[in-house]
Amino acid sequence: MAEAPAYVILGRGRWAKKMQPILAGEGRAATTFGETRQRPSESVESYVSRLSEAMAASRAQVAWLCVVPGPHVSLMVQAALEAGLHVIAEKPWYGSAADTERLQAMAHKKRRLLAVHFEYLVHREAENWRRTFYPGAGLRFGGNFFLSRPDHIGIPAMDNLVCHLMAIREFAVPASEISELQCAYERPDERLVWLESSGQRIASIDLLKGSERIIQDFVKKVEAALGGAAFAFDLDFALRVENQLNAYKARCPR
Structure with missing residues (x-):
């Protein structure tokens, strides 16, 4: 990307509130969308559609999902991709192998980046x-x-x-x-x-x-990938990490 991308931050908790000034400090436009929970009467299709429309309306290029990890994140990633945005999700990745494959294929087809925020990997x-x-x-x-x-x-x-x-x-x-x-x-x-x-x-x-600027360094890594640089920390990588972690927990229960 020739110009710095704009971000939409999904979430309204502690992490979302922390990310906005960090991005602003790097000269990045960042808006927030806090209504990220699926409503009791809302179908999955309506939920994904509502989030997708909100992200598209933000005119951002990157969605940063600053929400607690869980099964809902797969739906949020799908909504962001349907809106045409690149996506950063927080670790750990709890998506299934089937979800991971489906979303990676969707991102590849739309030529969008899926990143998981393992910040210490840019240390x-x-x-x-x-x-x-x-x-x-x-x-x-x-x-x-x-x-x-x-x-x-x-x-x-x-x-x-x-x-x-x-x-x-x-x-x-x-x-x-x-x-x-x-x-x-x-x-x-x-x-x-x-x-x-x-x-x-x-x-x-x-x-x-x-690590004083580790989040900012991660942002630079993501934005370099938007310009064509290699990027390894996608959903496939995150799933391998989760599988290794689960195997370790099975061997060493606490």
């Missing part, structure tokens, strides 16, 4: 890991993700926090073995991933360092 050190260690066979991957605030959205820490760690593994070292992943709300902030070889730690990333 400089995560990209360095991919260049240095990919695919990571013979390495062991571990990480901690502790958040000092309480849970505001009702998603278990294993889904909401560890999916960040799993996304880094899937991006940089997908062939590595998982050694240990820890997560919790209401603990002192820590966001750390590491790699081990032969029992020795050979690399680590403190995700709290160098």
